[in-house]
Amino acid sequence: MTTVSDSSVPVVASSVGPPPRKLRAARRRRTTVFRWITVVIVGGFFLIPLYSLFESSTKNLGGRRVWDAWQAVGSLATADDPNSKLLWVGLRNSLFLVALTLIIMLVLLVPTMTWIRLRVPWMRRTMEFVCLLALTIPAIVLVVGLAPIYRQISHILSTDTIWLCFAYAVLVLPFAYRSLDAGLDAIDVKTLSEAARSLGSSWTGVILRIVIPNIRSAVVSACFISLALVLGEFTFASLLNRQNFATAIFQVGQDDGRLAMALSLVSLLVAFVLLLVLSLFSHSRKGRKGKTA
Amino acid sequence: MTTSPLAAPSLAPAGKERGGRRSFLLALPTVPFFAYVAVFLVLPTIIVIVESFRNRDGSFTLDNARRLFSANSMSVFGQSLALSATTAVIGSVVGAVLAYAIVTGSPTGPLRKILTAISSVLAQFGGVMLAFAFIATVGRNGFVTKLLADWGLHMDTTWLFEFNGFVLVYSYFQIPLMVIVFLPALDGIRPQWREATETLGGSSWTYWRRVAGPILAPAFISSLLLLFANAFSAYATIAALTNANTVVPTAIRGAMINEVSDQGNYPQVLALGMIVVVTVVMFAYARLQKRATRWLG
Numbered sequence: 001m002t003t004v005s006d007s008s009v010p011v012v013a014s015s016v017g018p019p020p021r022k023l024r025a026a027r028r029r030r031t032t033v034f035r036w037i038t039v040v041i042v043g044g045f046f047l048i049p050l051y052s053l054f055e056s057s058t059k060n061l062g063g064r065r066v067w068d069a070w071q072a073v074g075s076l077a078t079a080d081d082p083n084s085k086l087l088w089v090g091l092r093n094s095l096f097l098v099a100l101t102l103i104i105m106l107v108l109l110v111p112t113m114t115w116i117r118l119r120v121p122w123m124r125r126t127m128e129f130v131c132l133l134a135l136t137i138p139a140i141v142l143v144v145g146l147a148p149i150y151r152q153i154s155h156i157l158s159t160d161t162i163w164l165c166f167a168y169a170v171l172v173l174p175f176a177y178r179s180l181d182a183g184l185d186a187i188d189v190k191t192l193s194e195a196a197r198s199l200g201s202s203w204t205g206v207i208l209r210i211v212i213p214n215i216r217s218a219v220v221s222a223c224f225i226s227l228a229l230v231l232g233e234f235t236f237a238s239l240l241n242r243q244n245f246a247t248a249i250f251q252v253g254q255d256d257g258r259l260a261m262a263l264s265l266v267s268l269l270v271a272f273v274l275l276l277v278l279s280l281f282s283h284s285r286k287g288r289k290g291k292t293a
Numbered sequence: 294m295t296t297s298p299l300a301a302p303s304l305a306p307a308g309k310e311r312g313g314r315r316s317f318l319l320a321l322p323t324v325p326f327f328a329y330v331a332v333f334l335v336l337p338t339i340i341v342i343v344e345s346f347r348n349r350d351g352s353f354t355l356d357n358a359r360r361l362f363s364a365n366s367m368s369v370f371g372q373s374l375a376l377s378a379t380t381a382v383i384g385s386v387v388g389a390v391l392a393y394a395i396v397t398g399s400p401t402g403p404l405r406k407i408l409t410a411i412s413s414v415l416a417q418f419g420g421v422m423l424a425f426a427f428i429a430t431v432g433r434n435g436f437v438t439k440l441l442a443d444w445g446l447h448m449d450t451t452w453l454f455e456f457n458g459f460v461l462v463y464s465y466f467q468i469p470l471m472v473i474v475f476l477p478a479l480d481g482i483r484p485q486w487r488e489a490t491e492t493l494g495g496s497s498w499t500y501w502r503r504v505a506g507p508i509l510a511p512a513f514i515s516s517l518l519l520l521f522a523n524a525f526s527a528y529a530t531i532a533a534l535t536n537a538n539t540v541v542p543t544a545i546r547g548a549m550i551n552e553v554s555d556q557g558n559y560p561q562v563l564a565l566g567m568i569v570v571v572t573v574v575m576f577a578y579a580r581l582q583k584r585a586t587r588w589l590g
Contacts (some may be wrong), residue, residue, distance in 0.1 A: 027497070031397045038394035039404065039561070042387060044469065046411055047467065049426035052436035058430035063439075089482040104329075119319045127323075130330050136575040137338055138526030140542040141564040145337025170333045175417075191457045225417065232418040234529035239549060246421045250533050251423060261429050264422035276410040 015213035050265065057262035073266060083252050083259060091250025091252050093161040095246060098230045100165035102223055105176050108169065110219075111203075113180055117189050127177075135174035142167065150240055161242035168233065172226035179225060183218020184211075201276040217281060224278040228271055299320040338546065354380040362567050370566060372542040376456065377524035380463035381572035384524075385517040387464070388471020392480055396473070396479040409476070410579035412469035419466055420529030425485075427462050427534070429455060454535045466480050474519055481589030508588045522574045525567070541567055 051125050060066045075093070076084050116123050148166055189211065195208045212219060212249035245267070253260030306537055348354045360366060395405050415423070430437050433450045440450055452458050460511040482505060528542040538547040548560040 002393065005423040019433050035394040035397050042391045043408075045465075046415065046469075049423075049430045052430035053426050056432075056434065061434060085452065095380045108326050108329055112323050115322045117431050118324065122316075123320060123323060127326075129336070130327070130580055132575065133338075134334055134444070136571050137334065138522075138523070138528075138567055138571060140528045140545050141341060141527065141567050141571075142334070144386055144545060144560045144564040145340040147549075148331070148340060149332070149337060165341070169458055170330070173330075173334075197429075225413070228413065228418040232420050232422070232529075234532070238532070239546065246529065249425070253421075253533070257425075257428070261425050264357050264425040266373050266419070268414055269424075271414045272410055275413045276406060279406045 006044065013026070020216075032210065050268065053261045053268075057258045057265065066258075069256070069262040072256075072259050073262050083256055085181065086243070086251060087245075087263065090243050090245045093243055094231050094233075094245035096162055097165050097168060097233075098227050100162065101168040101172060101230050102226055104165060104169040104170055105222070105226055107180055109173075109176055109180055109222075111207050111213065113177075114189060114207060115182060117184060118193060128240070131174045133179040134170055140239075142170070145238055145241045147240065161244060164233075164236055164240070164244070167236050168230050169235065171236075172229050175225045175229065176222040179222040180218050181223075183215035187214045187219075211221045220281055221278060223236070224275060228275065231267070231271065234273075279287040333448025336457075338568070341561050344558045345565040350555070354557075357559070357562045358565075360559060360588045361562050366563065366566070369538065369541055369544045369563075373525055373542075376459055376463065376540060377521045379460050380524045381517050381521040382468045383460070383464050384471050384473075384520045384553045385513065387518075389475050389513060389516075391468065392475045392479055395476065396482075399423045400480070408472065409442060412472040414469075416466050416470035416473055418463075421438060421533045423462060423465055424440035424530050427458070427465070431458075431461075454463070454518070454537070457538075458534075461522050461530060462534065463527065466527070467524060470520060470523055471516055474516045475512065478509060478516075478585060478589050482508070511581045512585035512589060515578050515585055518574050518578040518581070522578070524569050525571060525574070 004036070019087065029203065049092065057069045058065055058067060072079065076088055079085075084136060112127070116127060124204045150163070150167075157163055192210050193206045200208070232246055234242065236242070237244040237247045248265075249260050249263050252263070312580050345357050345468065346353055346355070348356065385465055391408070395408055398404050427435075431448070431450060431453050432438065435450070438448055438450055453461070486508075489499055490504050495503065528546075530541060532546060534541055535543070538544040545560050545567075546562045548563060551559075
């Protein structure tokens with residue numbers, strides 16, 4: 001080490017005097033330029049298709065501005081035509097699915113993850129493996145395997161779209177797990193729950209009144225990512241012949257392209273705003289390092 | 294009741310050491326989770342694997358597996374692998390550059406928030422909507438198509454529904470996914486490492502070549518593999534774009550629709566092929582991910 005740097009050190013030392021500050025400033029300027037050029041180019045690539053959605057949804061083939069598609073979006077809930085009905089049913093189904101999926105996801109994950117941290121840490125690897133498996137198996141493969149299971153569910157429960165929530169809970173599992181895991185890492189679950197228990201709290205109380213409030217922002221971000229995944233989900237619904245929001249947009253797109261494009265843009269923008277709000281939420285979640293159970 | 298909270302903490306180590314019955318009882322509260330996953334994740338996977346080795350009347354056969362190596366299946370898998378590899382490389386390189394551009398800015402600034410929010414939407418929500426977005430852009434009456442036509446450039450728009458079009462559309466969710474998965478790795482880079490390099494006389498090139506590059510390499514390659522698996526599994530966008538069965542997921546759709554007239558369990562066989570590919574990729578991903586967190590945790 002020393003022999004190698006022997007010759008280079010003096011050279012460096014001479015140039016380390018006053019210029020570096022200027023050098024560093026120059027580099028910072030270059031970095032800023034690089035940053036904005038990259039953001040403008042890639043941002044343009046992101047934005048052009050979105051702007052095109054707006055253009056194409058408001059222009060007829062002759063190139064005139066028409067707003068009928070956007071009026072149809074506005075009166076989705078009240079209009080009587082088949083397309084609006086289809087979309088309304090799809091949207092309602094998707095919203096119910098979001099609610100049910102979130103409940104299943106939280107009920108399955110939060111108590112189990114807390115318990116594993118407290119009492120059976122050796123099972124953590126297994127749980128991580130399960131979540132990696134859920135990330136690995138493609139949705140389209142799951143559909144093939146779930147088809148016979150859903151045939152049984154149709155017999156026992158019904159063919160209602162709402163039962164897709166079981167499959168969706170698996171779909172959101174790896175993402176929700178990652179988010180909740182980071183949240184639990186940031187708090188000292190063990191001490192907190194022991195404190196609660198020694199003050200006479202039940203296990204339900206520990207989960208509801210100690211763990212969940214402490215990992216609130218992780219829960220919120222797990223919910224948001226699940227919400228985005230479920231609202232946009234197409235694979236399961238379309239191949240198992242259920243109607244959700246994405247399949248409705250797809251079907252409408254077969255005969256009313258402008259309406260489908262307007263809806264695509266609206267839903268992308270709504271999802272964007274939701275996730276932006278989330279990022280403002282999770283701003284306070286900084287102190288991740290340190291005490292880990 | 295009052296004594297149990299005091300006794301409870303001491304149970305944990307004892308249970309671990311003695312193993313057996315006690316740890317089994319301790320694991321009981323995790324049963325609902327694992328039972329659920331067994332029914333809705335493990336069981337479907339097993340069904341796919343078992344069914345692909347059975348024929349219609351339920352007896353064991355290798356005929357289906359042989360169909361996996363038919364010219365038709367091979368070309369579909371080839372197309373899928375080529376598409377996934379191409380878009381994984383494009384997505385990871387462009388995404389990494391964009392992620393780096395984001396990291397050089399303020400960690401709490403609006404630029405980062407807006408770009409990560411856009412990335413999440415495009416990577417995880419899009420699907421069908423992205424297909425419409427590209428039909429609106431470079432489809433027959435698309436915005437860019439018309440714009441180019443106004444400038445005298447008439448474009449043949451059928452390419453959108455072929456390989457190059459798929460590459461374009463896939464990049465639209467691959468680049469954002471790279472941003473999301475690579476940002477945390479870049480966040481782990483400490484400015485001190487660069488200062489240390491400079492103090493020792495290293496240039497920017499030395500820093501990237503000898504310090505940041507090797508540290509980021511495992512994270513980069515594992516992200517690339519994740520992107521590959523993501524493209525390989527993607528269904529919604531391409532299904533909304535075309536009815537042709539050009540990639541494995543759409544071929545599965547085709548096989549599921551024709552299932553009645555089909556003699557073998559072709560959807561299951563194709564799905565088995567996908568499982569094999571994705572398992573190999575994700576195994577490498579998980580291994581690299583562990584390495585990646587050694588420095589960047």
